[in-house]
Amino acid sequence: MIIAVFTIVTYLIYLLSKKIYKKVTIAAFHPLLLAPILLIVLITITHVSANQYLQGSKLLSHMLAPATVAFAVPIYKNLAIIKKYLGTIAVSITIGTLVAMVSTFLLSKLIHLSDDFIVSILPRSITTPIAMEVSKEIGGLPALTTVFVIITGIAGGIVGPKVLKWLSIKTPIAKGLALGMGAHGVGTSKALEYGKQESVFSSLAMIFAALITLVWGTLLTTFI
C-alpha cells in the first residue's frame, strides 16, 4: 500500500517536473533537481521521514537493475556501429575513466576530503549499481557513493551541453561518448534530446565506462 502511494506520487512529480523543464529549459529546473526538491518539500510538509520515503520508493530505485540489463538491447541493435567504432569508443572511454578518477582524486586532496570519502567518491562517474559495487570493492561506503553518483548526474546534465557547446563538439559520437562517460544514465537521457545516434553512443559509453572502471577498481584493490 505505502509502496503504491510513494511510487505513484514520485511518478506524478517526475512527470510534472519533466513538463515544467520542457517549458522553461533552465538548468536549475532539471527534473533530477526539481523532482527531488518537490518531494523533499512534500515529505517535510506531510511529516514523512526520508527513510520512510526511501523504503516506500524502493520499487523505483530497484528498477535501475533491470534498466541496466536492458542496455543489452541497444548494444545488440547497434552491433555494426560498435564494431565500426570500437577503437574510438575504447580509447575515449579508457582515457575518460582515467581522467575521471585522477581528477576526482586530486581535487579531493585539494579540498582535504577524508580517506573514506575519497574512496567513496572515486567511482562517481559510473552508473549507480556498478558504482556501488566498485565502491564496496575498494573500501568505500556504497550509500555515500550513490549520493556522489547522483550529484554527478545532476552536474553533468546541467554543464554537459555547455561544455559541448564551448568546445564546439560537432560529431554525434563525441557528444554521445562525452555525455555517457561524464554523467552515466543522466547523460544518456540528455543525449536522447540530441538524437538517436548520440543516445546510442552515450549508452555504449556508459557500459564501457562501467566495465573499464571495474577493471581499474580491481587493479586498485589488487595492488594497493
Place this chain on the structure above:
Amino acid sequence: MKIMGVILQIGFLHVFLFLGIALKHFIPLPIPSSMIGLFLLFVALCCHVIKLEWVEQGAKWLMAELLLFFIPSAVGIVNYQQIFSMQGLGIIFLILISTMIVMGVTALTAEKVSARKKGEGH
C-alpha cells in the same frame, strides 16, 4: 494493451537479472549482477535464443525513464547533512569541475580519434 506488454517485458528482463544474481555466486570478480544479466541477455539475443521483440518495448521504456529511478536516491541526499556544509559545497564544486574536465577530454579524444580513422580510410 501497450502498457501490459511493457510490464510483461520488464518481468521478462528480470529473468536475466535473476540469472545474473544466481551466476554472481560463481564468479569471483566484483561484477554486479545487473551487468552479468546485461551480458546474458546480449548473448541470448545474439544466439537467437530469444527474439528482440520479446524485450524491446520493455527495455525502451526502462531506458527512456531512467531519470525516474534515480529520484528516490536523490531525495536520500537529505540523510547526508555533510553535503549541506562547507565541505559539501567543496564536494559539489569538485564534482562540477571534474565532470566538465571528463566530458571535455572524452569529447575531444573521440573527435580526434574518429577524425584520424576517417583520414586513414581515404
